[in-house]
Amino acid sequence: MHLREKNAVITGANRGIGRAIVEKFAKEGACIWACARKYSEPFEKDMSKLSEQYGVWIRPVYFDLRIEKEINDGWKQIISEKKTIDILVNNAGIASGSLLTMTSMDTLKEVFEVNFFSQVRMIQVAARKMMRQKSGCIINMTSVGGMEHRPGYLAYGSSKAALIWVTRMAAKELGCYGIRVNGIAPAMVDTDMGHFRKETEMQKIIADTPLRRLIRPSEVADAAVFLASENASFITGEILRVDGGRV
């Protein structure tokens, strides 16, 4: 088990890639604060089932990433438990597609609120705690969309490009405290967000992908386990592409 005795905070834990990361981390022995936007009974049940299955504690924590006070209250709850925080996986995010000239400032701000500002806030709070611990690992879910300048993705692409920048910068600032900061850049993953595009665009992207298929959420989760584990102990400031060869 690669993450035995590690405690991890994972956002967007209720579905998609985040849910897959929770399951893989639990399987690898990590205890988890599973963060979701709002309370739901199926989520609570799902988390307690995983907890029983893998013999680790998993605590649901609820906050909306658009609301700073909720983020801060969520962290108060996590920090009040007086446990080490070994890993933060900043996974939650939203998709958005529209042309440069058609994108409203409100859309741009909303996407940055979730995909960038809230991520920075999460990194700040986690890093302060990890600096005191003199150890920690932060993984940001970026995207090949933040690297490849695809037309029609002004808000999403630029928010992820900004997150890539912060990832590399934070690795430099925090390395001396024993904190590693890395990103994962998936291409099109088989989740609700992956299917956000039109079918014709999806088929074109698959045709342009050397491995000719969508990525499974579990394959992104495998990359997160690797980056969080001792196997990646000297890797920081890296953006690990999980893209089937696309970029």
Ligand SMILES: NC(=O)c1ccc[n+]([C@@H]2O[C@H](COP(=O)([O-])OP(=O)(O)OC[C@H]3O[C@@H](n4cnc5c(N)ncnc54)[C@H](OP(=O)(O)O)[C@@H]3O)[C@@H](O)[C@H]2O)c1
């Ligand atoms: N799928 C892809 O093709 C792809 C490719 C590259 C990168 N990514 C990145 O991977 C990450 C996960 O994507 P996914 O495919 O798993 O997406 P998804 O299935 O749409 O899930 C998104 C997750 O983020 C949460 N979230 C969104 N806005 C939130 C908010 N304001 N507060 C709290 N939680 C919020 C959602 O919660 P709710 O259920 O409450 O909405 C959900 O848990 C994202 O950062 C995404 O940009 C995805």
